[in-house]
Amino acid sequence: MTKLISIFKPHWRWGLGLLALLAIIGGFAYGNQAHAESKRIKVVFWHEMKGPGQKQIDAYVKAFNKKQSKYEVVAEFEGGYNGVIQKIMNTHGTAASPALFQSMDISTSQMYHSGFTTPVQKFVDRDHYDLDQLVPGARAIYSRNGKLLSMPFNSSQTALYYNKAVLKKYGITPPPVDPTYSDITRVAKQIHDKSHGQVKGMTMEAYSWLFEQLVANAGVPLANHNNGHTGDATKVDFTSPAAIKAMQWVKENIDYGDFINFGSGGNASANEAASFLSGHLGIFMQSSAKTGQLYKVLKNNLGVTYFPRPDGKKANGIAVGGASLWISNDKPAAVQNGAWEFSKFLVNAKNQATWQAKTGYLAVNKHAKDEPLLKQLFKKSPVLEVSGNQMLRTTPNDTNSGIFIDGLVPARTSIQNAMQQIFAGQDIYKSLKAAENSYNKVLESNNRANGRG
Amino acid sequence: MINSFPSVKRRRQTNQAPGPKEEVRANVKNFELQKNDKYYAWLFLGPSFLVLGIFVFYPMLRTLYLSLFLTDSFGRPTVFVGLQNYLNLLTSKVYMASIQATGVYVIGVTAFTIICGLLLAAVANQKIRGIEFFRTIFTATMGVSVSVSAIFWLFMFNPSIGVLNQIALFLHLPTVNWLTNPHWAMVSVITTSVWMHLGFTFLIFFGALQSVPKTLYDAADVSGASSRYQFFHITLPMISPTFFFVAVITMISSFKSFGLIDLMTAGGPTNATNLLVYRIYKDAFVDGNYAVASTESIVLAIIIAIITFIQFKLLAKRVNY
Known part of the structure; x- marks a missing residue:
């Protein structure tokens, strides 16, 4: 150790000089910069x-x-x-x-x-x-x-993607641009049947945003006081008939066997995209921001539609x-x-x-x-325009303009849990009710802590 | 049972002989603090007290304080609720499930890491041609970061194009939803974690095996002991301190598992892999609920203190020699 120090000993004065020089140069440079910015x-x-x-x-x-x-x-x-x-x-x-x-x-x-x-x-x-x-x-x-x-x-916005090449290969009619739940179910089931289970019909990430938009598109609020837009929300409602119906739609496809579960989070969206791009999956729902990335690979084989709506109901539109x-x-x-x-x-x-x-x-x-x-x-590439058109044609109202509540992240967590439970075969109402109860507790204590509600 | 080997006996005796500890104690008695020394003591201890105070004790007390309040959207404590947060937490089914999952994870990772590490070390300890190559390979996971191994395993676990399910399809076995089925997800993260811990564990065990005196085995061979007998009655007792060390280190490290969980499952599916540490992070920095996260931190600290205490009381006694 002492040997090591002694090597540097003769040079320490030089080192100090160099440091001083650097400091002076640095000072000048900084001064100049500050001067220019002022x-x-x-x-x-x-x-x-x-x-x-x-x-x-x-x-x-x-x-x-x-x-x-x-x-x-x-x-x-x-x-x-x-x-x-x-x-x-x-x-x-x-x-x-x-x-x-x-x-x-x-x-x-x-x-x-x-x-x-x-x-x-x-x-x-x-x-x-x-x-x-x-x-x-x-x-x-x-x-x-x-x-x-x-x-x-x-x-x-949320969008629905389908692989045109897969549909063409099995001679399946594509879904309309403004599809209903049963339009999608038909295509998903056909993909599954005609490929003899080699290609999965559809998936949906256990992602609360997708659930929220399905409910929004049905024109039903998820929280009281019009989703919090006309007053502080004190209760949420995840078990409305519209919410149950949306999950029943997914359940129908799970039970039929054409649905594949990728779970939730970043991995899920990466995996479903990989699966979709490689032709192992026919339909999935995700952010419209994915369009460009998917288009780069699939080109004109990429199909995009608006977000699905319940049967026999006009689309209410979804939140941005x-x-x-x-x-x-x-x-x-x-x-x-x-x-x-x-x-x-x-x-x-x-x-x-x-x-x-x-x-x-x-x-x-x-x-x-x-x-x-x-x-x-x-x-x-007209397909890149679809999601923009969906956004432009929406007339905003309280049910399709988001939920005005502080701390929505835990709500998303509990909805995602419910979705995962439903995807794993558990009862729809019970799962959603548990999520609702758990978030209502969070909401109540949040309102208390913030002096609201 | 170990006493049948003379060299071990000798070691025990030397350990019991009056060691340097007694000498130190004697010196301390002779050393009396003077008033001047107190000043120096504060001078030298002061900075570390200051640093510890700011970075350890203050956050700890602050956490305790926050756990007694409700916090608003900005993390400020606003409503004092006493022990309500603790009550809510300990009666919450989801939290209990988290504790259970953590238990399964920690025990699973520790047990399998030790078993696999020991097996590999035992194999690598043999004199076989080309074994040096495998010794290097077995330690290779040490050089792989959490993110890389998580991504690598994620590829293998991919439900539709992952190699594991491709093999299953090829062999006409049913495919598994490795990371989306709540039960399999735990298996998957434990597997990955064991794989990651393996390199280090192997290295430590291998070093320990190499340091067992050969004379012991020679003596055992002369007495006609089978190699299995030798393993359980010479090898294991001789490496027991290493065993204890590996158990503690792996346990601590798996308790702290965060990156792996975050990258592979993010606590899902249905909270199946929402381990205590990950939960705290999620409650505080994702959900913004600092009061709940603080409460969980205090509970976790208590759990870890209890486990550490038990470990030292129980396992330390089992170090045989």
């Missing part, structure tokens, strides 16, 4: 987009910073949706908090109640910003009492999922203005068109589909 107002933007989304956001930030010289937007990737809520809660009011941040659909109520944000409506009214250019369904879930809370951004952009109210007005300017920039028709083309999220700007980029894309 001219512009810095707007820190937190987002949770990975892959193509992140790439695209970086491109928009660059374009925005080039286009004007008043603001300097700095985009920072913050990991998952869940984590960022905690980070906002912990940094609000400090220098570390962002001016603008992206937060997921089901955190809307929590963000609203936090009082940490400036409702976007304030800027809309001030600037007479034309809200009509934004898709009504996307606005509805981020609104309270008709006032827009945050700027809708990356949006998706994804995330929106919130403006923190702990920053000076100038910074908040910068955040507002940048959010407007992100949702203009041109940027929303590139956003949909590059990421697969649905454009929230109605006029995006008239942009040459999307026009060409849809002409070449």
